[in-house]
Amino acid sequence: MDVNPPPVSDDPESPDAEELGGAPPLDLSPRTARHAEDARSGRSPRAVLAVGAVVLVVIALGVVLFNGLQSASTFFYNVDEAVERRDDLAGDRFRMQGNVVPGSVETTDDGVSFVVRYGGAEVPVDHVGDPPELFGPEIPVVLEGQFVGERFASDEILIRHDNEYDEANPERIQQAEQDAQQGAAG
Numbered sequence: 001m002d003v004n005p006p007p008v009s010d011d012p013e014s015p016d017a018e019e020l021g022g023a024p025p026l027d028l029s030p031r032t033a034r035h036a037e038d039a040r041s042g043r044s045p046r047a048v049l050a051v052g053a054v055v056l057v058v059i060a061l062g063v064v065l066f067n068g069l070q071s072a073s074t075f076f077y078n079v080d081e082a083v084e085r086r087d088d089l090a091g092d093r094f095r096m097q098g099n100v101v102p103g104s105v106e107t108t109d110d111g112v113s114f115v116v117r118y119g120g121a122e123v124p125v126d127h128v129g130d131p132p133e134l135f136g137p138e139i140p141v142v143l144e145g146q147f148v149g150e151r152f153a154s155d156e157i158l159i160r161h162d163n164e165y166d167e168a169n170p171e172r173i174q175q176a177e178q179d180a181q182q183g184a185a186g
Contacts (some may be wrong), residue, residue, distance in 0.1 A: 056073070076142070078175075080119030095144050096152060102137035102141055116141065116152075119175060127154040134159045 079098035082089060098116030104124075105114040111127045112135075125143060135141065135157060145154035 064161060078118045079116050079123050080121040082147075082152075083121040083123060090147055093144070093146050095142050096144045097140070098123070100135070100137050100139050100141060107139060116143065123152050124150070125152045125154050129155060131157050132159050 028186040034057055063143035073093040075092075077085070077089075077094060077096050079096060082094070082096045096116070099124065101115040101117050105112060108126070110127045112131050113124065113126050115122050115124050125145075126148075127143070127145075139159060142158040143152060144156040144158075147153070
């Protein structure tokens with residue numbers, strides 16, 4: 001058993017190892033206060049990148065949420081309310097609810113034209129695209145679009161026949177049924 005340590009030149013970490021062509025010396029000098037402060041404060045490049053990535057993700061989610069809420073806040077008016085506010089609504093996109101007046105439905109090159117009635121007011125509608133399958137006279141509809149002059153330019157028609165809607169809006173259902181009966185009698 002060899003009790004004598006190897007010669008200094010064979011030790012790659014010894015101060016004279018570099019002179020002999022070995023690995024560079026190991027830096028064992030103490031760290032400065034600045035290094036210790038940076039480590040405690042998290043100012044390392046990785047920490048800065050991680051915080052930057054989190055900030056970008058939060059901003060992206062905020063933009064998506066804002067856009068989603070903005071499109072979900074499309075205002076909803078009955079025909080009579082929309083007619084009352086026609087000047088204020090000019091150029092704004094909103095939803096309008098009413099009943100299709102019997103005898104007013106005409107197929108056009110772009111879609112369909114018809115008249116909706118609610119609360120004693122009527123508005124002519126120009127719809128671009130194919131109407132839903134259940135669309136027809138005396139059917140309660142919700143239209144999405146905007147006023148263009150005296151007419152309502154629509155690009156979406158929703159047929160209102162959902163039980164949840166009926167339960168949540170009994171006063172509108174009652175008024176719509178009265179308007180539909182008046183339209184059939186008139």
